[in-house]
Amino acid sequence: MRLSRYFLPVLKENPAEAQIVSHRYMLRAGMIKQQAAGIYSWLPLGYRALRRIEEIVHQEQIRAGHIPLLMPTLQPADLWRESGRYDDYGQEMLRIRDRQDREMLYGPTNEEMITDIFRSHVTSYKDLPLTLYHIQWKFRDEMRPRFGVMRGREFLMKDGYNFDVDKEAALHAYNRHMVSYLRTYERMGLTAIPMRAASGPIGGDNTHEFLVLAQTGESEVFYDDRVTALKLGNRDIDYDDREQVAKVCAEFTTLYARTDETHDEAAFAQVPEAHRKVGRGIEVGQIFYFSTKYSEPMGAYVTNAAGERVPVHMGSHGIGVSRLLGAIIEASHDDRGIIWPEGVTPFPVGIVNLKQGDTVADAACAGLEKALLARGLEPLYDDRDERAGAKFATMDLIGLPWRITVGPRGLEKGVVELTSRRTGESEEMSPEAAVDRIAQIFADHA
Numbered sequence: 202m203r204l205s206r207y208f209l210p211v212l213k214e215n216p217a218e219a220q221i222v223s224h225r226y227m228l229r230a231g232m233i234k235q236q237a238a239g240i241y242s243w244l245p246l247g248y249r250a251l252r253r254i255e256e257i258v259h260q261e262q263i264r265a266g267h268i269p270l271l272m273p274t275l276q277p278a279d280l281w282r283e284s285g286r287y288d289d290y291g292q293e294m295l296r297i298r299d300r301q302d303r304e305m306l307y308g309p310t311n312e313e314m315i316t317d318i319f320r321s322h323v324t325s326y327k328d329l330p331l332t333l334y335h336i337q338w339k340f341r342d343e344m345r346p347r348f349g350v351m352r353g354r355e356f357l358m359k360d361g362y363n364f365d366v367d368k369e370a371a372l373h374a375y376n377r378h379m380v381s382y383l384r385t386y387e388r389m390g391l392t393a394i395p396m397r398a399a400s401g402p403i404g405g406d407n408t409h410e411f412l413v414l415a416q417t418g419e420s421e422v423f424y425d426d427r428v429t430a431l432k433l434g435n436r437d438i439d440y441d442d443r444e445q446v447a448k449v450c451a452e453f454t455t456l457y458a459r460t461d462e463t464h465d466e467a468a469f470a471q472v473p474e475a476h477r478k479v480g481r482g483i484e485v486g487q488i489f490y491f492s493t494k495y496s497e498p499m500g501a502y503v504t505n506a507a508g509e510r511v512p513v514h515m516g517s518h519g520i521g522v523s524r525l526l527g528a529i530i531e532a533s534h535d536d537r538g539i540i541w542p543e544g545v546t547p548f549p550v551g552i553v554n555l556k557q558g559d560t561v562a563d564a565a566c567a568g569l570e571k572a573l574l575a576r577g578l579e580p581l582y583d584d585r586d587e588r589a590g591a592k593f594a595t596m597d598l599i600g601l602p603w604r605i606t607v608g609p610r611g612l613e614k615g616v617v618e619l620t621s622r623r624t625g626e627s628e629e630m631s632p633e634a635a636v637d638r639i640a641q642i643f644a645d646h647a
């Protein structure tokens with residue numbers, strides 16, 4: 202993509218309405234535009250990053266054996282009357298009437314609808330286990346939408362629902378989600394810690410929230426800081442192996458890590474003092490096993506191996522896809538702008554031409570662009586007739602992790618400069634070597 206033809210409306214000034222750094226940088230980098238409180242347009246750069254995040258979420262869900270589908274944003278109220286939530290949900294639900302005066306709502310979540318799909322088509326345990334998910338816009342009429350996409354009213358969520366014949370199978374589905382989420386966040390360059398969440402009216406302790414540590418997070422968190430060093434890495438996970446998956450979950454949930462909702466002072470006091478930390482976190486996901494809460498009232502039953510009709514055991518599992526952009530920026534930035542982790546960057550690399558209009562420099566940049574595209578890597582080429590300083594400032598603000606700087610002086614020696622946004626370190630090398638290096642780096646993140 203050539204910047205001269207792109208749509209990247211960067212702002213020079215800090216927008217007054219933005220209270221936290223991710224919101225500020227998303228506005229300044231021309232990624233989003235607010236259309237109403239908590240409702241945003243995704244401008245081209247923001248949309249590219251959002252798509253990258255969605256892609257990773259899809260890949261890891263499919264790897265875990267979960268099946269994508271797509272449910273609508275608008276739902277009939279009657280479905281929610283069956284579960285009793287139409288009246289319970291309160292003011293956060295956006296209620297709408299169509300021209301026939303039928304009551305509708307903009308979905309804040311999809312338990313009822315997925316249960317309806319399930320009961321219409323599945324009658325036997327032989328069709329289980331089954332986990333269906335989608336990535337779809339949600340609407341919650343939040344009391345205080347704020348911090349940009351972090352707490353929107355319209356926001357993009359991945360929500361998945363498992364259907365299992367008994368509690369053990371459903372707990373395996375729960376564990377599978379935990380592991381797939383850990384991998385998802387790691388690929389985005391994030392450390393998201395599973396923390397025991399409030400059990401709510403259902404009881405049991407089968408719910409975890411995933412929190413990214415950040416000063417600007419809305420939740421207070423209490424943890425043993427050794428939990429932040431745990432990594433899933435590239436280990437081979439067999440998602441059908443109940444024991445292996447449960448062991449990974451145990452590894453990540455044994456050290457103390459809780460939000461203020463479930464915090465237990467006595468248990469926390471057992472953590473060695475040097476490791477006992479209190480901080481703040483951003484909730485980027487939550488998993489939940491809720492047994493037969495929806496299947497019983499809504500009639501989602503199957504026959505089990507003994508020939509009995511039993512309500513299915515369910516759970517629901519959500520990732521805040523649009524919130525993740527904010528969380529990633531909160532976790533990865535400096536005073537000049539965003540620093541995208543390789544896994545989610547909207548463009549892998551920027552090309553800065555120091556002397557636009559110089560035949561040699563222009564040709565070298567076009568050559569780099571072509572060579573990168575041939576490797577499946579689309580660069581953002583700043584081909585505008587601007588001063589070098591302005592070009593660098595834009596690249597730093599939008600935060601592409603790598604920059605190739607091309608100028609007549611270097612080209613006389615046959616070199617360009619490859620710079621890491623994160624460390625600021627630069628290295629001179631031939632254009633071919635720079636392309637190879639970038640291709641290698643991104644192959645490691647595929």
Ligand code: ATP
Nearest residue numbers: 350351352353356358484485486487519520521524
């Ligand atoms: P919160 O406590 O932050 O209001 P929640 O617990 O109500 O969130 P869930 O129902 O668990 O949200 O939804 C799954 C995920 O969707 C959350 O973990 C969060 O990442 C994301 N999410 C929830 N509400 C919003 C929102 N208003 N804006 C952006 N993302 C959200």
Ligand code: MG
Nearest residue numbers: 410484486487
């Ligand atoms: Mg939650």
